Amino acid sequence: MPPIYLDYNATTPVDPAVAEAMQPYIIMHYGNPSSAHVYGRATKDAVEGARRQVADLLGCTAEEIIFTGGGSESNNTVLKGVAYTYRHQGNHLITSAVEHPAIINPCRFLEQQGVRVTYVPVDRTGMVDPADIRRAITPQTILISIMHANNEVGTLQPIAEIGRIARAHGVLMHTDAAQSVGKIPTLVDQLGVDFLSIAGHKVYAPKGIGALYIRSGVALEPLIHGAGHEFGRRAGTENVIFDVALGKACEVAQADLPRYQREVRQLRDLFQAELVKRFGDRVVVNGHPEQRLPNTLHVNFHGVIGAELLERLPELAASTGSACHAGEVTLSSVLEAMQVPPELGMGAVRFSFGRYTTREEIERAVELIEQVY
Numbered sequence: 621m622p623p624i625y626l627d628y629n630a631t632t633p634v635d636p637a638v639a640e641a642m643q644p645y646i647i648m649h650y651g652n653p654s655s656a657h658v659y660g661r662a663t664k665d666a667v668e669g670a671r672r673q674v675a676d677l678l679g680c681t682a683e684e685i686i687f688t689g690g691g692s693e694s695n696n697t698v699l700k701g702v703a704y705t706y707r708h709q710g711n712h713l714i715t716s717a718v719e720h721p722a723i724i725n726p727c728r729f730l731e732q733q734g735v736r737v738t739y740v741p742v743d744r745t746g747m748v749d750p751a752d753i754r755r756a757i758t759p760q761t762i763l764i765s766i767m768h769a770n771n772e773v774g775t776l777q778p779i780a781e782i783g784r785i786a787r788a789h790g791v792l793m794h795t796d797a798a799q800s801v802g803k804i805p806t807l808v809d810q811l812g813v814d815f816l817s818i819a820g821h822k823v824y825a826p827k828g829i830g831a832l833y834i835r836s837g838v839a840l841e842p843l844i845h846g847a848g849h850e851f852g853r854r855a856g857t858e859n860v861i862f863d864v865a866l867g868k869a870c871e872v873a874q875a876d877l878p879r880y881q882r883e884v885r886q887l888r889d890l891f892q893a894e895l896v897k898r899f900g901d902r903v904v905v906n907g908h909p910e911q912r913l914p915n916t917l918h919v920n921f922h923g924v925i926g927a928e929l930l931e932r933l934p935e936l937a938a939s940t941g942s943a944c945h946a947g948e949v950t951l952s953s954v955l956e957a958m959q960v961p962p963e964l965g966m967g968a969v970r971f972s973f974g975r976y977t978t979r980e981e982i983e984r985a986v987e988l989i990e991q992v993y
């Protein structure tokens with residue numbers, strides 16, 4: 621039996637329907653989508669079809685979607701693009717203390733270029749207070765970028781409320797939705813955002829493909845200049861095979877969303893209940909109790925180091941929330957921002973479930989943990 625995969629927030633396997641959709645574009649249809657002949661038309665139609673599939677999942681038009689090389693590129697495009705395009709209006713960005721490095725590090729880079737960045741704090745559940753965002757806005761503020769769902773603890777941020785604040789102040793709003801797309805609804809108008817980032821490999825497409833929603837009419841200097849691909853917003857001959865894959869992945873995710881939200885949540889809740897039943901207050905769940913991704917369970921195991929616990933569980937594939945070097949434990953920046961005490965957070969493990977998780981896997985995983993903890 622292969623190890624039980626409980627690390628869907630790290631990456632997902634490619635859905636067989638996605639792999640099948642890619643097949644014709646690997647060998648048979650190889651034309652350049654920019655070519656006017658029949659070979660080019662075949663791949664052009666494929667890319668534009670895929671764009672519509674992505675747009676449908678987000679409730680926007682196809683012209684508002686560009687394909688990118690992944691979540692990191694989408695985030696960089698927004699942060700650097702806004703800082704450059706709107707530099708005459710202001711030089712202040714607002715983000716949160718619990719963002720992915722694909723947001724934090726471009727912000728650090730921009731700080732070196734003279735941009736001012738406010739990192740709003742979170743509460744003990746990992747949630748941003750919209751009032752903190754409102755207070756942080758200055759006449760210089762050009763962008764608010766807050767993640768939709770946290771990759772570690774799964775806490776959902778009040779994006780719609782923050783989006784309303786952004787709009788009321790005439791500030792652009794971005795959300796990194798790499799972890800929420802396909803797990804919960806991600807409709808751009810409900811969220812009230814101008815930009816939204818997608819990472820394909822979190823939604824059963826291959827690694828190295830992503831997308832970015834850019835609200836119609838919003839100017840944004842591209843990260844990659846060249847010919848006029850992607851409406852002039854990202855140059856480079858289209859990655860037809862992977863664009864098709866992401867389109868199919870979004871179509872499948874949209875159809876699967878009601879089931880996913882119900883069934884994956886049930887499995888996660890079962891796992892959580894079993895851990896609490898067996899270990900009582902030796903386990904503490906991190907993140908928001910309700911406003912949380914349906915597939916994520918982040919737990920502190922009392923009295924152990926998370927990485928050491930997982931080392932004793934080679935049949936389980938999960939992630940830790942802390943690192944231990946030379947006997948010294950360092951919490952992830954997310955747990956630190958949530959003010960998780962180090963003696964608790966050192967035992968942090970993230971379990972994340974997905975489309976192919978079964979009840980048998982959940983039951984077996986709990987048994988395995990009981991054998992070593």
Ligand SMILES: Cc1ncc(COP(=O)(O)O)c(C=O)c1O
Nearest residue numbers: 690691692720722771798799819
């Ligand atoms: C919240 C979040 N943003 C961005 C990324 C980066 O996406 P990619 O790996 O496609 O660059 C990830 C993936 O780890 C993520 O979890």
